[in-house]
Amino acid sequence: MTVTAAGLGGTVLVQTRRGALVQDRWPDLVAAAEAQLPHGLVLDGELVVWDAEAERLSFEALQRRAATRARGARTLAARWPAYFVAFDLLQQDGQELLTRSYAERRALLENLFSEHALTAPWTLCPQTTDLAKAREWLQSWTDVSGVEGILIKSLSQRYLPGYRGWTKIRRRDTTEVIVGAITGTLTRPQLLVLGRHDTGGRLRAVGRSVPLRPDAARQVAEHLTAAAPGQLEGDSTDVCGPVRGHRVRVRRGEVGRPGVPRGGRPDDLRRGQAAVADQAIQAGHRPRGGRA
Structure with a gap:
């Protein structure tokens, strides 16, 4: 899911991975973008919905919100507010960043959050190059419903539209x-x-x-x-x-669940990743509840 902040006289765009424009279904996100995000910005990330009553991420509520427009969308936004977990920055100040390395884009993304003091619904996806911390995330963070594992990305990789090029390690109980x-x-x-x-x-x-x-x-x-x-x-x-x-x-x-046992296997974390210091490891949400 990408969010494009409004330019002068423009509108906020919320776009799915397949290119559909769905900002009419996420009025709370649009309002937050208009209030907090600078112009000429394109964020890549994942939409999630938190069910306060159940105290968990809710894929069911996400589905209902994604299918509801106009007045109904505003009603559901009040009941089930959406949060945007940002994990990449594709454009800043109108300048495209797709050919920059992921390490550069990540640094700009972190600076964006700190410089503009972004708050909910904007959330910066956690990242580490520490293997021990990644193991801890795989074991403990996946206790939260909707978080199924971690993603490993190359820090030197440019952004590849339509192609992820990531390694996903799921927890299995x-x-x-x-x-x-x-x-x-x-x-x-x-x-x-x-x-x-x-x-x-x-x-x-x-x-x-x-x-x-x-x-x-x-x-x-x-x-x-x-x-x-x-x-x-x-x-x-x-x-x-x-x-x-x-x-x-x-x-x-x-x-x-398919994937790796609880806590993960060291071999799986290292497979194809000879130098962990050159890899960015992020918490991963369930695909069906994220990038639409």
């Missing part, structure tokens, strides 16, 4: 669950329905998997058998309710 049912067929399962026992020993559904890739579906299918009549009764620890006519039994397993 694993936990033991019971796979008790599926959608699809026993030979081609599509989704796994996951369960856990409550304090009374009753198996409760707690979630589902993402759609299975063909290779994963084949591996899961090898362990599936149809539940025998009456098997769901009693103190079974390996079955869950029926889904689309199929009751299944499967061994216990692990599920997790």
